[in-house]
Amino acid sequence: MKTQVLIIGGGITGTGLARDLALRGVPCILVEQRDIVAGASGGNHGLLHSGGRYVASDAEAAEECREEGSLLKRLAPHCIEETQGLFVAVPGDDETYIADFPDLCARSRIPAEPVDTDTAMELEPALTPDLIAAYAAEDASVDPFKLALDNIADACRLGAVFVPHIQAVSFESEKKRVLSVRLRNRITGETLSVEPDQVVNAAGAWAGMVANLAGLHLDVVCSKGTLLVTQSRITRRVINRLRKPGDGDILVPGGTVSILGTTSVRVDTPDGCRPTIREVDRIIEEGAAMVPVLADTRYIRAYAGVRPLIGSSGGDDRKVSRGFALLDHAAEGLENFITIAGGKLTTYRLMAEKTADLVCEKLKVSEPCRTRTEPLPPSDTGRWTQPGLAPREWLRSGRNDDLLLCECEMVSRDVVDRIIQSIRDQGGQPTLRAVGLRSRIGKGPCQGGFCSARIAAYMYDIDAVTGNSGLKGLRDFLRERWRGKRPVLWDLAMEQAELQEALHCGLFGLEQ
Amino acid sequence: MKGETRTCDLLIIGTGMAGMAAALFAAKKGITTIQMGLPGEINFASGLLDLMAVHPLGENRPWKNPWACIQALVRDEPVHPYGRIAPEDIRAAFSEITEFLAAFGLPYAGYGSRNVQLLTPAGTVKTTYRVPLSMWKGVEAWRDKPACLLVDFKGMKGFSARQITEIQKPDWPGLRSARIALPGFKGEAYPVTMARALESPDTGTALVEAVKPHLRGESVIGFPAFLGFEDTARLIAFLETELGAQVFEIPTMPPSLGGLRLQRAFEKGLPTLGVQALYQKQVRGVERLASGDFRFESGGADLDTLVRAKGAVLATGRFFGKGLHAGRTGIRETVFGLPVRQPESRTEWHYPDFLSPEGHPVNRAGLETDEWFRPLGKDGTPAYKNLFAAGSILAHQDWTRMKCGSGLAVATAFKAVTGFLSGG
Numbered sequence: 025m026k027t028q029v030l031i032i033g034g035g036i037t038g039t040g041l042a043r044d045l046a047l048r049g050v051p052c053i054l055v056e057q058r059d060i061v062a063g064a065s066g067g068n069h070g071l072l073h074s075g076g077r078y079v080a081s082d083a084e085a086a087e088e089c090r091e092e093g094s095l096l097k098r099l100a101p102h103c104i105e106e107t108q109g110l111f112v113a114v115p116g117d118d119e120t121y122i123a124d125f126p127d128l129c130a131r132s133r134i135p136a137e138p139v140d141t142d143t144a145m146e147l148e149p150a151l152t153p154d155l156i157a158a159y160a161a162e163d164a165s166v167d168p169f170k171l172a173l174d175n176i177a178d179a180c181r182l183g184a185v186f187v188p189h190i191q192a193v194s195f196e197s198e199k200k201r202v203l204s205v206r207l208r209n210r211i212t213g214e215t216l217s218v219e220p221d222q223v224v225n226a227a228g229a230w231a232g233m234v235a236n237l238a239g240l241h242l243d244v245v246c247s248k249g250t251l252l253v254t255q256s257r258i259t260r261r262v263i264n265r266l267r268k269p270g271d272g273d274i275l276v277p278g279g280t281v282s283i284l285g286t287t288s289v290r291v292d293t294p295d296g297c298r299p300t301i302r303e304v305d306r307i308i309e310e311g312a313a314m315v316p317v318l319a320d321t322r323y324i325r326a327y328a329g330v331r332p333l334i335g336s337s338g339g340d341d342r343k344v345s346r347g348f349a350l351l352d353h354a355a356e357g358l359e360n361f362i363t364i365a366g367g368k369l370t371t372y373r374l375m376a377e378k379t380a381d382l383v384c385e386k387l388k389v390s391e392p393c394r395t396r397t398e399p400l401p402p403s404d405t406g407r408w409t410q411p412g413l414a415p416r417e418w419l420r421s422g423r424n425d426d427l428l429l430c431e432c433e434m435v436s437r438d439v440v441d442r443i444i445q446s447i448r449d450q451g452g453q454p455t456l457r458a459v460g461l462r463s464r465i466g467k468g469p470c471q472g473g474f475c476s477a478r479i480a481a482y483m484y485d486i487d488a489v490t491g492n493s494g495l496k497g498l499r500d501f502l503r504e505r506w507r508g509k510r511p512v513l514w515d516l517a518m519e520q521a522e523l524q525e526a527l528h529c530g531l532f533g534l535e536q
Numbered sequence: 537m538k539g540e541t542r543t544c545d546l547l548i549i550g551t552g553m554a555g556m557a558a559a560l561f562a563a564k565k566g567i568t569t570i571q572m573g574l575p576g577e578i579n580f581a582s583g584l585l586d587l588m589a590v591h592p593l594g595e596n597r598p599w600k601n602p603w604a605c606i607q608a609l610v611r612d613e614p615v616h617p618y619g620r621i622a623p624e625d626i627r628a629a630f631s632e633i634t635e636f637l638a639a640f641g642l643p644y645a646g647y648g649s650r651n652v653q654l655l656t657p658a659g660t661v662k663t664t665y666r667v668p669l670s671m672w673k674g675v676e677a678w679r680d681k682p683a684c685l686l687v688d689f690k691g692m693k694g695f696s697a698r699q700i701t702e703i704q705k706p707d708w709p710g711l712r713s714a715r716i717a718l719p720g721f722k723g724e725a726y727p728v729t730m731a732r733a734l735e736s737p738d739t740g741t742a743l744v745e746a747v748k749p750h751l752r753g754e755s756v757i758g759f760p761a762f763l764g765f766e767d768t769a770r771l772i773a774f775l776e777t778e779l780g781a782q783v784f785e786i787p788t789m790p791p792s793l794g795g796l797r798l799q800r801a802f803e804k805g806l807p808t809l810g811v812q813a814l815y816q817k818q819v820r821g822v823e824r825l826a827s828g829d830f831r832f833e834s835g836g837a838d839l840d841t842l843v844r845a846k847g848a849v850l851a852t853g854r855f856f857g858k859g860l861h862a863g864r865t866g867i868r869e870t871v872f873g874l875p876v877r878q879p880e881s882r883t884e885w886h887y888p889d890f891l892s893p894e895g896h897p898v899n900r901a902g903l904e905t906d907e908w909f910r911p912l913g914k915d916g917t918p919a920y921k922n923l924f925a926a927g928s929i930l931a932h933q934d935w936t937r938m939k940c941g942s943g944l945a946v947a948t949a950f951k952a953v954t955g956f957l958s959g960g
Contacts, residue, residue, distance in 0.1 A: 482693075525899075528891070
């Protein structure tokens, strides 16, 4: 199979790049070893940074955040909730940092208005009464799942091809060029070769492994960050701790929940990363210093993502900023191989633009970037990740024959049908995990304990799964949800977990 | 003083299987018994009565003979609650329960001393000891693999006859599935509503007419456990006559008719034996009197009640039953504040794999007791000479993986009541 561009990695960067290239009329294939945003793109706060967090450490990144944040608010408003943000300091926080903050913000042209502590408490009653400083900033929350799904849906509409569960297994190179890349379907085991004019390594924390396949060395340091999801929304605004970035210092509201994080723990490999109980306890302690109720509130899940930190050794380092790295590997002997890594969710569009510029330069395509002006169209695939949408549609339809399969998040049979159809339209395999990724299923208080079995049964009914595959899908889904549940099992969550074990092990015997 | 004061010999705290069994054994021995606790947990029971099937955990080989399995378990893990009960007492307790349930409309069946296997709603096969009689022909069908039709209903959630046949077809080629719609039923098919509706002769006839066109000469037909609430036997007999085939029920996801029928049988039967059931009350506090008796404070929707009891059986269950409470820093017992044997820290409660066949360490957390199931205090001796514990709150067992839940509940309740009678 031939294509102009092969993109490896279906995170937010890869999907954004596919859309950017598609808008320029450049055909591409995007392959992903698991599913969309399975890595750090789906394992972060979902914070659209105002830039305030980086003013002291990285002014360039701060400015990129400011610029890209306001662009995305205009171009992809359906993925963003304009919550606004507060930077707050508590006794013991570095007073020099607090004092320097307004000037640093001004230098990077990042709006930050001082707010007196009483007003801050009125705006956000959950804040600690011990506040010593507060600034209002333009932070917002963004749904990374929806953003990636919409990017890929638009790219596919324009002719790009997306294939999940595909892993690059080997490269064939000759005369300074990658001739072909061998790909393996991780579900069926089938392999095929693609002969691309250009290869883009957008594999995130896996970028070092992909570079290795091409015979190159890339220093990737993996830093795990763990986050917690609360059962209910704690604040209206994003709350940032006004200090040098550290553990447990950002609380981001998203729909009906809040997300608290994060940590930074070096790990050897991005595979199998999990949130740990110690990290969870640490995040809660730190978070409670800003928002005391975080010590007692109910958490429904923890999750972790791995940030790739790219070293600059080797290769023609065309580092665009300290925020992300765009590497042209021509100097190391491969003219048609590029790596894009690092960066932030907020700056994904800019990263995609710079990468597409380089790809187009190499392909001698002169089409300009359009993602800076062209709004991101909402897609049917992306819309079901939004909390509250499925219930509204269900109530509006008034159909009494459309059963709610997920009762916590009110996801109906009809929504599951549409998600399965969209997975098939993109050439994917409908599994319980794939359906869960594209909806709120398993994300409510029961964390998939009951709806998983109901949806598995329904998937058999409509022939979406056959033989043992649905049962395997159920086990996979339960194991995946467990990674996030295990660190937050106390109070009600422990009761739910026990009931779930009685069902899935006691009755179904799925452990056997 | 609000409410009333009642006195009894023995207060049973809890309305799960262990509490129900303890109330039954106590009442039958002529002990003045009050049972207290919010109803609920038993609704989540499957209706299957497990005794013992898997040992050692991790090997995942269900034993055919539960008694041999118990023997092996007690040899390897003498601290398991079964290690404190004579096998003949376990047998006697189990028989007493099944006889009682049969007398109140819920007969059970099994293979003498052996375990049975039957289909679950997930399409897997479960090993258990006794099944409701309405499920018995399903046990035989699974064993003999005749031509068999599995029927489900439009509007049901969490039950797919097609799922079961898809998973079982390599071993059971004669298994087929069919989905039927009952005239007049729209939207979601709720278990209790369906079961109640099917008790009316018209709906029963409609069911026969709906199933007939799908039959291809099958000699056995399986339905989800919806076949009547109170009078399942009559409905099954009717269906067997009209359809010319044997009929059985398959358990459904909880809360299911399996659990509701158990609850109904106990709630009907226990008062006839003299048990005073306070099912809308929850123990809120306890005081030890100078005489050694307990005085329990209870509350519910209405006025508080005080209960003065010569002894008590703590059958409050684990986390779901609220007998134990898991906090971020540890596990505590909720009524008496008894010491709970538990892993050193939360990091050791669970394994990274939810489906770990070895069973999570926290599953073995619970109350340590003496040989009469009297919970131990901090000093390692019984906390009170007249307080006993029964069921899943006990330490050193993992009932979901060992498949010993009902047996554990019933046998420990039996021993606890015997202990109370013998004066501890």
